[in-house]
Amino acid sequence: DGGITQSPKYLFRKEGQNVTLSCEQNLNHDAMYWYRQDPGQGLRLIYYSQIVNDFQKGDIAEGYSVSREKKESFPLTVTSAQKNPTAFYLCASSSGLPSEQYFGPGTRLTVT
């Protein structure tokens, strides 16, 4: 089955700890994205990557970091510097042209 995998579905962490969210795709897509969704809000772009070993900050990158060492993988680290990390995190990918983005099932992160 082709698609985007995010793991785990639910993640719980204590305040002050860094946590890494996994995103893997087997669609052979070049571009990958991370979004954050809060209740009553649309999705907001955290980071995106058009090609391996390159990525750009989105609208709310502060307190987050990413890497893109492989085409299939785009992990997101939520650092202790992120002031309000509890949210639903969504990973997406696209072939670039056209720019349709396809989303994974999401990871719900709770930090207490």
Added chain:
Amino acid sequence: QQQVKQSPQSLIVQKGGISIINCAYENTAFDYFPWYQQFPGKGPALLIAIRPDVSEKKEGRFTISFNKSAKQFSLHIMDSQPGDSATYFCAASKRFSGGGADGLTFGKGTHLIIQP
């Protein structure tokens, strides 16, 4: 500054009726306008998308109308069914000068309920 404004926030439609959700954008560099459907606890699913060189696109019961001069676009769901009950998001993006697309800018969503 919210670049994509979506309305209404919530909408209740009777089964068989037409659901209409509206979006307005500010950035004239946007050149791709998708709509996503999201069920609780799931990732958004691409529903339909339009580019600014056409004024309307129809796929089954779903139609996007696009007004470039007004910088507005809307989603129409014909013959709405209870299974259409979900949250709908409009979005927009622009291309890099190199040809790739950057991330999507989303509206805040519309919670649609179709009453049987």
